[in-house]
Amino acid sequence: MNDDRNANSISRRAFASLAAGAASARLLSAQQASSPDAPNPDTSRQRRGTMSEGAPFEHPIVFHRNDVTAKVQAFPLSQVRITGSVYKAAEDWNRGYLNRLPEDRLLHNFRINAGLHSPAAPFGGWEEPACEVRGHFTGHYLSASALLYASTGDKDAKAKGDSLVSELAKCQEKLGGGYLSAFPREFWDRLDARKPVWAPFYTIHKIMAGMFDQYHLAGNRQALDVLEGMAGWADVWTKSKSDEHMQDILNTEYGGMNEVLYNLAAVTNNDRWAQVGDRFTKRHFFNPLALRRDELRGLHVNTHIPQVIGAARRYELSGDMRFHDVADYFWQEVVSARTYATGGTSNDEGWLVPPRQLAAELKRSAATAECCCGYNMLKLTRHLFTWTGDPRYFDYYERTLLNERIGTIHPGNGHTQYYLSLTPGVYKTFNTEDQSFWCCTGTGVEEYSKLGDSIYWQDGDGLYVNLFIPSELKWEERGLHVRQATNFPAEAGTTLTFTAETPVAMAVRIRVPGWADSGGSLKINGKTLEVLASPGSYVAIRRTWRSGDQIELSLPMRLHAEPMPDDERIQAFLYGPVVLAADLGSEGITSAMTEGENVPQMEHLPAISVPVAEFAAARTIAAHGDEPERHIPAQVIPTLRAAGADPNTWIQPDGGPLAFRTTGQEKDLALKPLHSLFEKRYTVYFQVS
Numbered sequence: 001m002n003d004d005r006n007a008n009s010i011s012r013r014a015f016a017s018l019a020a021g022a023a024s025a026r027l028l029s030a031q032q033a034s035s036p037d038a039p040n041p042d043t044s045r046q047r048r049g050t051m052s053e054g055a056p057f058e059h060p061i062v063f064h065r066n067d068v069t070a071k072v073q074a075f076p077l078s079q080v081r082i083t084g085s086v087y088k089a090a091e092d093w094n095r096g097y098l099n100r101l102p103e104d105r106l107l108h109n110f111r112i113n114a115g116l117h118s119p120a121a122p123f124g125g126w127e128e129p130a131c132e133v134r135g136h137f138t139g140h141y142l143s144a145s146a147l148l149y150a151s152t153g154d155k156d157a158k159a160k161g162d163s164l165v166s167e168l169a170k171c172q173e174k175l176g177g178g179y180l181s182a183f184p185r186e187f188w189d190r191l192d193a194r195k196p197v198w199a200p201f202y203t204i205h206k207i208m209a210g211m212f213d214q215y216h217l218a219g220n221r222q223a224l225d226v227l228e229g230m231a232g233w234a235d236v237w238t239k240s241k242s243d244e245h246m247q248d249i250l251n252t253e254y255g256g257m258n259e260v261l262y263n264l265a266a267v268t269n270n271d272r273w274a275q276v277g278d279r280f281t282k283r284h285f286f287n288p289l290a291l292r293r294d295e296l297r298g299l300h301v302n303t304h305i306p307q308v309i310g311a312a313r314r315y316e317l318s319g320d321m322r323f324h325d326v327a328d329y330f331w332q333e334v335v336s337a338r339t340y341a342t343g344g345t346s347n348d349e350g351w352l353v354p355p356r357q358l359a360a361e362l363k364r365s366a367a368t369a370e371c372c373c374g375y376n377m378l379k380l381t382r383h384l385f386t387w388t389g390d391p392r393y394f395d396y397y398e399r400t401l402l403n404e405r406i407g408t409i410h411p412g413n414g415h416t417q418y419y420l421s422l423t424p425g426v427y428k429t430f431n432t433e434d435q436s437f438w439c440c441t442g443t444g445v446e447e448y449s450k451l452g453d454s455i456y457w458q459d460g461d462g463l464y465v466n467l468f469i470p471s472e473l474k475w476e477e478r479g480l481h482v483r484q485a486t487n488f489p490a491e492a493g494t495t496l497t498f499t500a501e502t503p504v505a506m507a508v509r510i511r512v513p514g515w516a517d518s519g520g521s522l523k524i525n526g527k528t529l530e531v532l533a534s535p536g537s538y539v540a541i542r543r544t545w546r547s548g549d550q551i552e553l554s555l556p557m558r559l560h561a562e563p564m565p566d567d568e569r570i571q572a573f574l575y576g577p578v579v580l581a582a583d584l585g586s587e588g589i590t591s592a593m594t595e596g597e598n599v600p601q602m603e604h605l606p607a608i609s610v611p612v613a614e615f616a617a618a619r620t621i622a623a624h625g626d627e628p629e630r631h632i633p634a635q636v637i638p639t640l641r642a643a644g645a646d647p648n649t650w651i652q653p654d655g656g657p658l659a660f661r662t663t664g665q666e667k668d669l670a671l672k673p674l675h676s677l678f679e680k681r682y683t684v685y686f687q688v689s
């Protein structure tokens, strides 16, 4: 049991319940993180890092700016526009939600904390005036409106962002010019004294990141001034702590404080901010990662992913391989050993079991795959891709984006999920309009404001196309316009059309996904090319591009099964990158049940009318600290009889582009994309015999 385990033993929802009286209090308790499973295994021999022994982060950490040259770079959001399909719909739903949230309500707690007048009605949930992370969502909102402006040119988003920055600057001024928060300084005394307090630095990070994005993406100069004032306050507060005491303070969730301070150092060329960022290096978390050891079990997942994003940024600004190795190993381990078929990770917000024990983890609770984790893993993936240009990072990126992110925003109102549960027979739940404001509501409004950020990349040699999303790229520096037309994933391929002011000689590299089946083809201006790259690589086309040139790429998909690593009978089915789920109907769920609860309430649901097997026995988690005793109902799992090893022999197309149906079962099931199912019960995993 490591120290971190104790310090992070209460999940964010648990704090919400203590602070705001919500019903679903949870512990990431000792019972969940220990027996019956074995201790963390030694995985240090599996991959090679640059360090093999000792405690790399016990050596002094001294910042020297030495920028690492990126191998590939993403195009700025302002040069990319999304033009259709489920991605455009998600962008529009999210934009509607952002538009509906009134500015005065977003400012309310900040104004009250600064002693300014506010007649606005407070929000509820995690933004209610007594909640200890109040203000976090306003920080996310600043990021989201900056991202939305960069993504769409939406002038209303820009104006609202500018106004929020200006009003928040008034609050900062009233508070003395540095500190800016919606909660009082007394929280910091509690953090310093190691008395219970939710997550002050987590909340401050959201506001600082929001100010950074307003400056960096929306050109708001005042936001940089506000941010430097906040960073100055953070410098003074952290400098007064001994190194040992600061390490203890870091056991309380602090978001990506390191990342935003490194970002600030980068844009201001001021190493002071990186030195403050270095104080947020949690040594007992980073040391085993740098040595390539998985000691993640028992950790609160989304507390830690942002710290690794900070490590990635630290490597980019300094070339310090310790930080590189932390980010590289962490990503490999989480994706290969702790990630479900959807790309999601975590259960009950933690990693509860040893690596490669996902069936065991899935049985622990219905609170699977917190959405913030998917959001932050995608951010981390972008860094790693920048260093390597390895297209395989985008197999993970695409899968997570399609299933864990596009599948978790509600059509129409833009509300989003907290957990994408994978418990068999479950249904999706979403935030309310103004009474939730979970962490995932915050990362949600950011996610769907930046869906175009990873489609197109560049290097000195040319263009990379990583994602199949209908969109337009305006490559101003080269006088080149690229239009991508596709209805992917409903269409198994894409078409790129070029418009060039003058002919452009360069390479165009298009990702051939790891899931691509044989029989794909590539046409240039209608003529089939003989060469096609193997799955998991790029097909590179080097020529002089002229207006009207067109590339047509077909990417045949195939149906395949993904068994759980610790129980091969438990399987998910995918078509290409699309996770298929059995539609188990709507019986027992109402619209009201799908709104406001962050975890689906399984105990009140009727039995599902398909053959099932027992999956997990009912159990009780004993009372722990302030947490009451908790009952977890028994789980059953739909069963399928496989007529052969290849699922294509017994799962057949069913009339639509992504619709399938099992054959030869006692009761055959319709399989549909998980991202398309709403107000339905579903199962992603089956027991296959």
Ligand SMILES: [Zn+2]
Residues within 6 Å of the ligand: 302, 370, 371, 372, 373, 418, 438, 439, 440, 441
């Ligand atoms: Zn979250």
